[in-house]
Structure formats: structure tokens, C-alpha cells
Amino acid sequence: MQKKRVTLADVARLAGLSPTAASMILTGRPDTRLSAEAHAKVHAAAAELGYRPNVAARALRTDQSRSIAFISDYVATTRFASGLIRGALAAADAAKNVLLVLETGGEPARTLRAIEAALDRQVDGVILAAMRAREVFLPDIAISVPTVMLNGTNARLPISVLPDEFEGGRTAVRLLAEAGITDRLVLLGHNPEEERGQFRSEPISRRLAGIRAEMAAQGLTFADELSSWDWEVSNGYDLVRRLLRKDRPRGLLCLNDRLAFGAYQALGEAHLSIPGDVALVSFDNDELASYLRPGLTTIALPHQKMGQLAVELLLNGPLAAGERLVPMSAVSRGSLPATTS
Amino acid sequence: MQKKRVTLADVARLAGLSPTAASMILTGRPDTRLSAEAHAKVHAAAAELGYRPNVAARALRTDQSRSIAFISDYVATTRFASGLIRGALAAADAAKNVLLVLETGGEPARTLRAIEAALDRQVDGVILAAMRAREVFLPDIAISVPTVMLNGTNARLPISVLPDEFEGGRTAVRLLAEAGITDRLVLLGHNPEEERGQFRSEPISRRLAGIRAEMAAQGLTFADELSSWDWEVSNGYDLVRRLLRKDRPRGLLCLNDRLAFGAYQALGEAHLSIPGDVALVSFDNDELASYLRPGLTTIALPHQKMGQLAVELLLNGPLAAGERLVPMSAVSRGSLPATTS
DNA sequence: TGCATTTGCTAAATGGTTTTAGCAAAGGAC
DNA sequence: GTCCTTTGCTAAAACCATTTAGCAAATGCA
Structure with missing residues (x-):
């Protein structure tokens, strides 16, 4: 009935x-x-x-479905990265569009399937997103609709939305310098291959490049650089524990918040106070940063804005090649001493 | 061309x-x-x-679009809750379907808009998901396609997929008892109104009911019950700090992982060891649980399975009214002493 | 008045698929 | 040889909105 x-x-x-x-x-x-x-x-x-x-009838006639595909390697691996989806969702909604979300697990075959599934449904545009910034696999298939990369890069598709990692790196160093932390500074998480851009992540190389540039500009040097391939909590803990056996740093520049959390744990065990004994600055503004005690001062990844921008680019075409860099801003909590001004 | x-x-x-x-x-x-x-x-x-x-043409003719709507209040508020989406995504993909993801912010007006947008696009089914389990708003509109509630309840739509909170609650208590933690037991996060089912969350009431039932079955009682409206990290910290001023608990039963993290912080400050001095069990299996040191033993919310089940129910209809309870399983890490067996 | 233009609207084609109704040929029963 | 059934396939309608081409009446201009 x-x-x-x-x-x-x-x-x-x-x-x-x-x-x-x-x-x-x-x-x-x-x-x-x-x-x-x-x-x-x-x-x-x-x-x-x-x-x-009836959207189907309209799509059939006009070849426009008022929907766009959000194809990502992982859906919201980090709580924070889900900001990418949320931003995209909000922008799509504002334009009366709808988001088709597809997950590829980073696998080429699934990526291809996802793109085809999206194209079959007459999407008006495609967002290829990466939850962790990096070079993204792009299958060898012509995508007949506007496409942007989000938080990832691929040489064959030079239209991308990225965080401004270089400036972010500089900001982190500036924050340390402004707080008067200028010696016994240790870098946590650097990886030599990474920095040479060999692996993983071009954007992360830029983060390091920004750090180096600002260190030089401020006339500072790192007392030590602890490298680690993975950037998990346990890596941060292990590195800092080892560090504390020989040295006592004054400041720790952590390449992400999980490393910083590990550092907190090691410092806590050693009964060192933050920021009195050791100050920290980090990157990402992961959910974690607000949980820590004291709160972690960190350079935020602007995921939500990035997602939003990606959708807006698609919808307001035509698309010009190039990178859109979205500023990373500092979120000050309590892991740096108050500036004496 | x-x-x-x-x-x-x-x-x-x-x-x-x-x-x-x-x-x-x-x-x-x-x-x-x-x-x-x-x-x-x-x-x-x-x-x-x-x-x-051409899916549009097919949809026009058959009224089937091979896509289903995932409408949720928030997209992946907790990293863990994104398991709901991920599970749904996997099940949809397996059936060659696609997920239309929409976010409502919990607002009635946006919920209505989202449902309409989905229906306009001829979706074959609708999932109304809540990131935090609770009573969900349902606009007064006839949804002409199969619909299930996911992680939420609504009297007008008695088809839902929920975690088996009652059994989960029992499991938590059993874990404590088996580890020999039988006195100076403190409950963290209980809220009296909550328990009477007045507010927020029916599922959470069941969690508490399960805890009560198993406590009684084991002949145990709580030495104290610390209540808090919010269940954030800072609440856990404050409650336990206050508790430690007068008492020293042997075991803490925390109603979620964030509270437990706060407890870790307070215990750490008081130089109490986990699990030697104080043992903890918690709920959710939030990402946090694996970051803590020692790892947090917690009763996992089976989000991924739930999302998967919701899609399968829609696709393999017809839908029978009733609740599908998905088991919550314990994830043992290090916050309970090893069983002496 | 005669012709051209504007105004206000519609008939019919179009998009790509599924589905109903049915056709022609072949085979079977007697 | 006739009639009925089965086999293998197709013509055309239907789904619903958009769009092209164009029609009839009214208006403008001389």
C-alpha cells in the first residue's frame, strides 16, 4: 500500500x-x-x-547526481583524521550534495573497484583521500570527472589539498624559541630516509624541512636526534627512556602527538615535570593532546578545513593544477613554559 | 573528446x-x-x-540503487566508533553496495534533511546510527525503505543493533573477581539518574545493570561509587584524586576508557602502581587503552561487527522487529594482576 | 492593416535500463 | 497434415526529469 x-x-x-x-x-x-x-x-x-x-531520473538526463565520492585508504584511522570526512561532509551538505564514502585499505585492486563503483553512480567529482599524508596509489584508469587528492600526492594527478607542513615545522621551532627553550633541544621521530624523501611521505619531509629552516634561522641546533620508523606511543616511550639514561633534555620536539604521549610516560616515570624540567612541542593535535596532563602544545593538522576545501574545489571548478596548502596553527596547552614577556 | x-x-x-x-x-x-x-x-x-x-538508469527503472544511507549524529567522534562505519562499509562493499554517509549533529532539522536527501537518491535502506549509544531522534516522516537503528534506540523503530551491554557489565565484574580483586572495589562514573534510565542512554543503564547483577552473584559490594555526568579524562582524574585523599582502593571499575585514563594519571601522581597497588577494568576498548602503560584491560564495544550486521540485516531482509545484541568481549592487557590459577 | 517580434507556454525527444507481451520457428503428438 | 507446445529471441513500453524546437496569441511598428 x-x-x-x-x-x-x-x-x-x-x-x-x-x-x-x-x-x-x-x-x-x-x-x-x-x-x-x-x-x-x-x-x-x-x-x-x-x-x-527523483535524483536517478535527473542524473540520467543531466549526467549530474549531486553526489561526490570520498575514496580513502582508511576511514578515520585517527579520530582526528575523521575531520577530513567531516569537513567534506559539511561542504557537500551546504551545496546540497551527498558524500559516497568508500574505503580501499590502500590496496590497488580495491582502489580500482572503488573508483569504478563511484563512476558507475555518476558522481560529479572524486576525492582521493589519504588518512596519513603520503604518496597515494592511483590506478591506471581514466577518471572522467573532476578529481582532487586530499592529504596525499600523486605525480599523475597534480591537484591536491595539503597541510602547509613547511610553515608548520617553522612554527613549532618558533614556539620553542619564544618560550626560551634554546638549548638541550632534542628532535624525536626524525628518520633519515624519510627526510631524504625516499619513503612514505613527501609532506612529512616538508615538516622536517621547515624545522631545519627555522632552527637555522634562529641559530639553534639539536643536541640529539632520535629516529624511529614508527611513530607510536611505545616508540616515544622507548626513545625517551633511553635518552634519559645519558642526558637530560630541556626541550623535546616530537614529530607527532603519539610520540609525545610516549615521552610523557617516560618523563613521568623519571619524575620529571612538564614543562618545568622538560618542555614539549608536537604535531597533529590528535585527540590525545587534550587528554594529557598538562595538555600538549601541538601544531594542528587542519583536517576539517582541508576536507571542506577539497569539496569546494570540486564543486566550484574548473580545477587548476597545483597544491592548495592549508595553514597549520599552533594549539597552545601546557607543555611549554609561559612566555616571559 | x-x-x-x-x-x-x-x-x-x-x-x-x-x-x-x-x-x-x-x-x-x-x-x-x-x-x-x-x-x-x-x-x-x-x-x-x-x-x-548505468546505475542511474537502472535505479530509475527498478527503484534500487545498490546504495544505502548511513546517517549518524556524528561521524566517528571516537576513533573507535568509526568502527561502525568501517564495518558497514565492508559489508556494503561485499554486497556490491555503496554507502552514502550523512551527518546530522544530532539536530532534528538536519536529521530530516539527511533522510530526505537519502530517499531522493533511491537508497535501498537506511541506517540510523548513533556514535554514543542512546535514544535517537527520529523525525516524523515515513521512511519508505528498510531501516535499522545502529547503536541507538527509538521506540518508534524497534529494529536495532546494539552491544550486549548487560553481559559486558557482567564480564567486567567477573574479570575482577577472577583476578582476586574482591574488596576495596570502587565504581567510577556511575550516575544515579543514568541508572534509572532517565537520561541519555538505555544501553548504558544495561551496562550498570549487568555490573550490579554480577556483583550480587559474586557476593561483592562496592566500597564506593563515584559519580560523574561527563566521562572525560579530566573527570576520571578529579574523581580518583579526591578518592585517594581518604581511601586507597584495590580495584577500579571504570565505565569507560577515558575515565580510566584519568585514573591512571591520578594514580601515577600518587606513585601507586598498576596493577600491583590498584587494578583497573574498563569499557569500550578505545584506542587509548592500548596506549596506556600498562595496557588497559577493557570490555570492547564490537563496533565493527555491529556496523556489518546492520548492513547485512538491511540487505538480507525482510526485517523482523527486535534487538540484535552483539557480544562484548574482554581485551586483556596489563591493568589486572595475572590470574593465579 | 500587414508584418515582425515578443510572450507564454507545450509536444515530443532524450537518457539507459528493465520488463511485459508476444512473434516466428522448430519440435512433438496424433 | 494439423494443432499444440516449447524454444529462442525481440519490439516496445515504462521509469521520471530535462531540453530542444516550435506553436499560437499578443504586442509593436510602420
């Missing part, structure tokens, strides 16, 4: 006009010559019947 | 058959009488041309 869906023809009939007229009026065509009276009648009829256009 | 999309008519022409035949063969109709030769020719032609069906 499902009531049949209301179609445009129903609206037209009730308004005493043709479907043509109803369509033109409801889609708000600019140059039409239909009377004000006709407009009123159609709108009234549509409202009365609760008319909702 | 975009090559035009390959249509079914193209395939039929190449195969030397009618579109009717091609359609029947490619959709795998069971009772057709087309020859084996015809099957071979159509499949060959489709493969050669790289034919992909």
Missing part, C-alpha cells in the same frame, strides 16, 4: 501546466519567460504534494 | 542481439531461455567494450 511517489507530472497536472513548465520553474531556470502566476501555481502544487525530484 | 560511455545497446549491437537479451544475460536472470551461445557472445562483447551499467 505504499503511496506512489509524487512525480513532476503530478505537480504539473495539479498546477494546470505542462511538465516542461513545472521543470523549468522548479529548477529555477534564469532565462525562461513563464509568468509570475505560473511560478506561484507550480510552487504551490509542489508544496502541496510534497514533491521531491 | 571524452569517449562516450558504453551502453547496453552498444553491447547488444556488438553481440548481434537485442538489448533485451543483453540485459537478461548480464543481470543473470534465472529463468530465461537464451542459448549458451548467446550468453557467451554477450559476455564477450561486454568485456571487450568494458561495459559498466
Whole structure:
């Protein structure tokens, strides 16, 4: 007993006009010559019947579905990275679009399948997102709709939205310098191969480049650089524990918040106080940063803005090649001593 | 110069058959009488041309879009809750479906808009998800497709997938008892109104009910019950700090992992060791639990399985009313003393 | 008045698939 | 040889909105 869906023809009939007229009026065509009276009648009829256009029919005719695909390697691995989706969702919603979310696990075969599934559904655009910034796999298939990379790069698709890691790196160092932490400074998480851009992540190389640049500008040097391939909590803990056996740092520059959390644990065990004995600055503004005690001062990844920008780029095309860098801003909590100004 | 999309008519022409035949063969109709030769020719032609069906056209004709809507209050508020989406995504993908993700912020107006947007797009089913288990707003609109609640409840829509909180609560207490923690036991996060089911969350009431039931069964009582409206890290810290001023608990039963993390911080400051001085059990298996030192033993919310089940229910209909309870299993890390068996 | 233009609207085609109804040929029963 | 059934396939309608081309009436201009 499902009531049949209301179609445009129903609206037209009730308004005493043709479907043509109803369509033109409801889609708000600019140059039409239909009377004000006709407009009123159609709108009234549509409202009365609760008319909702059939998107499939419209898509068939116009090749536009008002939906865009968000294809990512992982869906919100970090709570914070889910900001990418959230930002995209908000921007899509604002433009009366809808997001098709697909997950690839980073696997080429699934990526291909995901792109095809999206294309089959007539999406108006594709966002290829990476939860952790890095070079992204792009299958060898022509994507016939506008496409942007989000938080990742690929040489074959030079349209991307990225955090401004270089400036972010500089900001972190500046924060330390401004807080008067200028010696016994240790870098946590650096990885030599990484820095040479060999592996993983071009954006992370930029983060390091920014750090180096600002260190030089401030005339500072690191007393030590502890490298680690993974950047998990346990790595931070192990590195700092080992460090504390020989040296006592004054400041720790951690390449992400999880490393910093590990550092907190090691410092706590050694009964060192933050920021009195050791100050910390970190990157990402992971959910963790606000949980720690004292709160962790960190350079935030602007995930939400990035997601939003990606959708806006797609929708407001045409797309120009190039990178859009979104600023990373410092979130000051308690892991740096208050500036004496 | 975009090559035009390959249509079914193209395939039929190449195969030397009618579109009717091609359609029947490619959709795998069971009772057709087309020859084996015809099957071979159509499949060959489709493969050669790289034919992909136009989902919009198919949706128009069949009212089925092979896509389902995942409408949630928040997208992955907790990193862990994103398991809901991930599970749904995996199950959808396995059935060659796609997920339309929409966020409502818990607002009635946005919820209504989201449902309409989904229905406009001919989704085959709707999942109404809540990131934090609770009573969910349901707008007064007829949803013409199969619908399930995920991690939330609503009296008007009695089809839901929920964690088995009652059994989960019992498991937590059993874990403590088995580890020999039977006195100076403190409950952390209980809220009297909550327990009476007045506010927020029916599922959480069940968690408490399970705890009470198993405590009684084991002949145990709580030495103290610390209540708090919010369950953030800082609440756990404050409560335990205050507790330590007068008492020293032997075991802490925390109602979620964030509270437990706060407890870790307070215990650490007081130089109490875990699990030697104080043992902890908690709920959720938030990402946090694995970061802590020692790791936090916690009763996991089976988010991924729940998301998967929700999609499977929709796809394998017909839907019977009722709750599907998904078991919560214990994840043992280091916050309980090893069992002496 | 006669012709051209503008105004206000509609008929019909279109998009790509599924599905209903049915056709022609072959085979079977008698 | 006739009639009925089965086999293998197709023509055409249907789904619903958009859009092109164009029609009839009214208006403008001389």
C-alpha cells in the first residue's frame, strides 16, 4: 500500500501546466519567460504534494547526481583524521550534495573497484583521500570527472589539498624559541630516509624541512636526534627512556602527538615535570593532546578545513593544477613554559 | 573528446542481439531461455567494450540503487566508533553496495534533511546510527525503505543493533573477581539518574545493570561509587584524586576508557602502581587503552561487527522487529594482576 | 492593416535500463 | 497434415526529469 511517489507530472497536472513548465520553474531556470502566476501555481502544487525530484531520473538526463565520492585508504584511522570526512561532509551538505564514502585499505585492486563503483553512480567529482599524508596509489584508469587528492600526492594527478607542513615545522621551532627553550633541544621521530624523501611521505619531509629552516634561522641546533620508523606511543616511550639514561633534555620536539604521549610516560616515570624540567612541542593535535596532563602544545593538522576545501574545489571548478596548502596553527596547552614577556 | 560511455545497446549491437537479451544475460536472470551461445557472445562483447551499467538508469527503472544511507549524529567522534562505519562499509562493499554517509549533529532539522536527501537518491535502506549509544531522534516522516537503528534506540523503530551491554557489565565484574580483586572495589562514573534510565542512554543503564547483577552473584559490594555526568579524562582524574585523599582502593571499575585514563594519571601522581597497588577494568576498548602503560584491560564495544550486521540485516531482509545484541568481549592487557590459577 | 517580434507556454525527444507481451520457428503428438 | 507446445529471441513500453524546437496569441511598428 505504499503511496506512489509524487512525480513532476503530478505537480504539473495539479498546477494546470505542462511538465516542461513545472521543470523549468522548479529548477529555477534564469532565462525562461513563464509568468509570475505560473511560478506561484507550480510552487504551490509542489508544496502541496510534497514533491521531491527523483535524483536517478535527473542524473540520467543531466549526467549530474549531486553526489561526490570520498575514496580513502582508511576511514578515520585517527579520530582526528575523521575531520577530513567531516569537513567534506559539511561542504557537500551546504551545496546540497551527498558524500559516497568508500574505503580501499590502500590496496590497488580495491582502489580500482572503488573508483569504478563511484563512476558507475555518476558522481560529479572524486576525492582521493589519504588518512596519513603520503604518496597515494592511483590506478591506471581514466577518471572522467573532476578529481582532487586530499592529504596525499600523486605525480599523475597534480591537484591536491595539503597541510602547509613547511610553515608548520617553522612554527613549532618558533614556539620553542619564544618560550626560551634554546638549548638541550632534542628532535624525536626524525628518520633519515624519510627526510631524504625516499619513503612514505613527501609532506612529512616538508615538516622536517621547515624545522631545519627555522632552527637555522634562529641559530639553534639539536643536541640529539632520535629516529624511529614508527611513530607510536611505545616508540616515544622507548626513545625517551633511553635518552634519559645519558642526558637530560630541556626541550623535546616530537614529530607527532603519539610520540609525545610516549615521552610523557617516560618523563613521568623519571619524575620529571612538564614543562618545568622538560618542555614539549608536537604535531597533529590528535585527540590525545587534550587528554594529557598538562595538555600538549601541538601544531594542528587542519583536517576539517582541508576536507571542506577539497569539496569546494570540486564543486566550484574548473580545477587548476597545483597544491592548495592549508595553514597549520599552533594549539597552545601546557607543555611549554609561559612566555616571559 | 571524452569517449562516450558504453551502453547496453552498444553491447547488444556488438553481440548481434537485442538489448533485451543483453540485459537478461548480464543481470543473470534465472529463468530465461537464451542459448549458451548467446550468453557467451554477450559476455564477450561486454568485456571487450568494458561495459559498466548505468546505475542511474537502472535505479530509475527498478527503484534500487545498490546504495544505502548511513546517517549518524556524528561521524566517528571516537576513533573507535568509526568502527561502525568501517564495518558497514565492508559489508556494503561485499554486497556490491555503496554507502552514502550523512551527518546530522544530532539536530532534528538536519536529521530530516539527511533522510530526505537519502530517499531522493533511491537508497535501498537506511541506517540510523548513533556514535554514543542512546535514544535517537527520529523525525516524523515515513521512511519508505528498510531501516535499522545502529547503536541507538527509538521506540518508534524497534529494529536495532546494539552491544550486549548487560553481559559486558557482567564480564567486567567477573574479570575482577577472577583476578582476586574482591574488596576495596570502587565504581567510577556511575550516575544515579543514568541508572534509572532517565537520561541519555538505555544501553548504558544495561551496562550498570549487568555490573550490579554480577556483583550480587559474586557476593561483592562496592566500597564506593563515584559519580560523574561527563566521562572525560579530566573527570576520571578529579574523581580518583579526591578518592585517594581518604581511601586507597584495590580495584577500579571504570565505565569507560577515558575515565580510566584519568585514573591512571591520578594514580601515577600518587606513585601507586598498576596493577600491583590498584587494578583497573574498563569499557569500550578505545584506542587509548592500548596506549596506556600498562595496557588497559577493557570490555570492547564490537563496533565493527555491529556496523556489518546492520548492513547485512538491511540487505538480507525482510526485517523482523527486535534487538540484535552483539557480544562484548574482554581485551586483556596489563591493568589486572595475572590470574593465579 | 500587414508584418515582425515578443510572450507564454507545450509536444515530443532524450537518457539507459528493465520488463511485459508476444512473434516466428522448430519440435512433438496424433 | 494439423494443432499444440516449447524454444529462442525481440519490439516496445515504462521509469521520471530535462531540453530542444516550435506553436499560437499578443504586442509593436510602420
